[in-house]
Amino acid sequence: MPVESSNKQRTALRKKVTNKEELIKYLNAHPDSELPFVEVCWEDAVRKCKENEGKQDRETFKVVIDEDGIQHKKRTGVTKFVTDPCRKYFQLISLKSYSNIGLALKKEEQDKYDSEREMFKIYTNKEEEMKIDGDEILSWLELFSPDMKEYLKRRYYKYYDTYDINDGADRVALKRLLSLEAEAYGIDVDRAQGKKININDEKKVNEMIQSTLESLKWTKKQRSAREDMAKNRFTVWMDGMAEQGEFKPNKKEYPKDEVDYILEQIMENTRKVVS
Numbered sequence: 001m002p003v004e005s006s007n008k009q010r011t012a013l014r015k016k017v018t019n020k021e022e023l024i025k026y027l028n029a030h031p032d033s034e035l036p037f038v039e040v041c042w043e044d045a046v047r048k049c050k051e052n053e054g055k056q057d058r059e060t061f062k063v064v065i066d067e068d069g070i071q072h073k074k075r076t077g078v079t080k081f082v083t084d085p086c087r088k089y090f091q092l093i094s095l096k097s098y099s100n101i102g103l104a105l106k107k108e109e110q111d112k113y114d115s116e117r118e119m120f121k122i123y124t125n126k127e128e129e130m131k132i133d134g135d136e137i138l139s140w141l142e143l144f145s146p147d148m149k150e151y152l153k154r155r156y157y158k159y160y161d162t163y164d165i166n167d168g169a170d171r172v173a174l175k176r177l178l179s180l181e182a183e184a185y186g187i188d189v190d191r192a193q194g195k196k197i198n199i200n201d202e203k204k205v206n207e208m209i210q211s212t213l214e215s216l217k218w219t220k221k222q223r224s225a226r227e228d229m230a231k232n233r234f235t236v237w238m239d240g241m242a243e244q245g246e247f248k249p250n251k252k253e254y255p256k257d258e259v260d261y262i263l264e265q266i267m268e269n270t271r272k273v274v275s
Contacts, residue, residue: 010030010033013026013030014087014090018086020042020085021199023042023089024037025197028188028192029191029194035099035106036102036105036106036109038098038101040101041089041092041093041098041101041102042085042089044092044098045085045086045088045089045091045092046085046088048088049084052082053083055081056081057080057081058079058081059077060075060076060079062074062076137156137171137174138156140175141153141178148182148186151181152181152182155178156174156178159177161221162221163218163219163221164219164220165218170216170218173216177213177216180205184206184209187202187205
């Protein structure tokens with residue numbers, strides 16, 4: 001899609017946003033073209049709009065000189081004081097002080113996603129072994145659509161990577177937690193597809209996820225799977241050093257440069273003088 005057309009489409013979508021909830025939904029649904037929601041930017045937008053209430057639009061002029069050398073004031077436009085917080089938000093987020101915050105949040109989200117993907121790979125290598133051991137949750141996840149299944153597996157592995165989850169009641173609770181995660185993911189998918197979302201339903205699901213986690217009181221692991229893997233690599237390296245003896249780096253050969261030739265010449269002249 002041409003850039004101009006894309007910008008027009010984004011402007012049109014922005015105009016449909018009328019409150020904070022819709023703003024957050026819109027930003028979350030368009031991560032490729034918009035920065036994540038920045039709370040301080042919203043707060044400043046609301047404050048500035050309140051300050052602008054009651055202010056009259058102000059015409060702007062510039063001085064021009066006609067052919068007779070007489071000065072005239074020429075109207076160049078109108079300064080409108082924005083009172084819509086959503087519109088003001090989009091104005092402010094283009095400023096570097098706010099966009100830098102948005103970029104930092106976006107990087108944080110990407111780092112979190114990359115971390116989950118790395119952990120996903122680690123646990124995927126163990127998946128067949130876990131199925132052999134009769135992991136009914138992994139079998140249950142096979143019933144979902146491919147996108148939902150991958151998302152729920154990432155969440156499943158994330159919980160296993162973070163907490164000590166025992167058999168029995170803990171796993172029943174984990175399955176219930178993943179069911180709630182599936183509902184929350186479905187709401188996000190509907191939002192991304194432009195479908196109408198019930199904010200109260202979304203809020204209720206998120207509150208249930210949070211309250212379920214708090215009630216479980218799972219113990220956090222001392223070390224994650226990624227840290228175990230890193231430790232294992234270090235252990236292998238140390239064992240190799242113990243077997244092979246003192247660590248000796250590979251010898252590197254560097255081509256001679258002009259300085260080397262000058263030094264050789266100096267040494268040669270010194271030897272001639274001494275001899």
